[in-house]
Amino acid sequence: MDTTAYLNAVVEQTSTLADWVDGGDATTPVPTCPKWTLADLVDHVGATQRMVAMIVGQRMTEPSSAFAGYVPAPSDSTQWRAWLNGCAAEARQAFESVADDTPVWDPSGDAAGVPFWSRRLFGEACVHRADAAATLGTRYELAPELAVGAIEDWLDTMTSRGYWENRPDFATAMRGDGQTLHFHATDASGEWLARREPDRVALERTHGKADVAVRGSAAELLLVVSRRxxxxxxxxxxxxxxxxxLDHWIEHMDWVTDA
Incomplete structure (x- = not known):
């Protein structure tokens, strides 16, 4: 998927989520994010999209202004649909104004901010729609190709140099001496081999023999690796x-620490 495809999917995924939550009980607990209510989930999705729109659209190389520009979701849940759809549209518009090599802040440490953020918003939308489904008792479905893209985002983000350096608890837990894990989507093209090393987790997009392997549909694999x-x-x-x-790996896949 390219940047345009990611952002189109963000708009589509957000629209579905917005339809689900509109007019909902703001105090409903989110079972997959135990410290959140439905209002927290809505606020997080929309505010993140607006923050990224600022980072990308204003070509920020240092993010403090974007974080300072936080605007909460409406307190009236009947306004959530319009607000969420507006946030997604704002994000897509911001990406239309830049190229993939436009310099923007990249927390992964790879200096590829525009592609990073387009993929990150896509992964966020897919995973948080699963949170909404779990909260509202709605069936969660995701096309295999999209689920593979969301798995790719999750694994890439969690194994990035930036994440390792900024989450010392994660680095301590994930240090190893070559232990390997293989993730295999069976209904779309997606295989990843993760290797725990002393100073990083190395991720390859390949098939290979591993200490533990997990395989199945891409959507179910996404829900498990994202702790949903x-x-x-x-x-x-x-x-x-x-x-x-594998249990140890999943236990530490929690970049949203209060979720």
């Missing part, structure tokens, strides 16, 4: 090898 569905409840996934190694 317990591994024990994902009955269609197959796990081969060191289950404890």
């Amino acid at each position: 569905r317990p591994l024990g409840s994902a009955t269609t996934l197959e796990v081969h090898g060191d289950r404890a190694l």
Whole structure:
């Protein structure tokens, strides 16, 4: 997927989420983010899109102004649909004004801010729509190709140099001496091999023998690796090898620390 495809998907995913939550009970707990209510979820999705729109649209190389520009979601939940759709449209418009190589702040450490943020907003929309589905008792469906893209975002973000350097607790937990994990989507083209090393987690997009492997539909794999569905409840996934190694990995895949 390219930047345009990511942002088009952000608009589509956000529109579905907005339809679900509009007029909802703001105090409803979000089971997949135990410290959040439905209002917190809506606020997070829209505010993040607006923050990224500022970073990209204003070509920020230092993000403090974007964080300072936070605007909360409407307190009236009947206004949520329009607000969320407006946030997504604002984000897409911001990306239309830049090229992939336009310099903007990139927290991953790879100096590729525009592609990073387009993919990050896409991954956010996919995962948080799953949060909304769990909250409202709605069936969550995601096309396999989109689910692969969201897995790619999750794994790339969690194994980035920037994340390792800024989350010492994660780095401590993930340091290893070559332990390997293989993730395999069976209904779309997507395979990843992660290797825990002393100073990083190395991620390759390849098939390979690993200490533990998990395979199944891309959507179910996304829900498990993003901690939106317990591994024990994902009955269609197959796990081969060191289950404890996979459990340890999932336990530490929590970049939103209060979720």
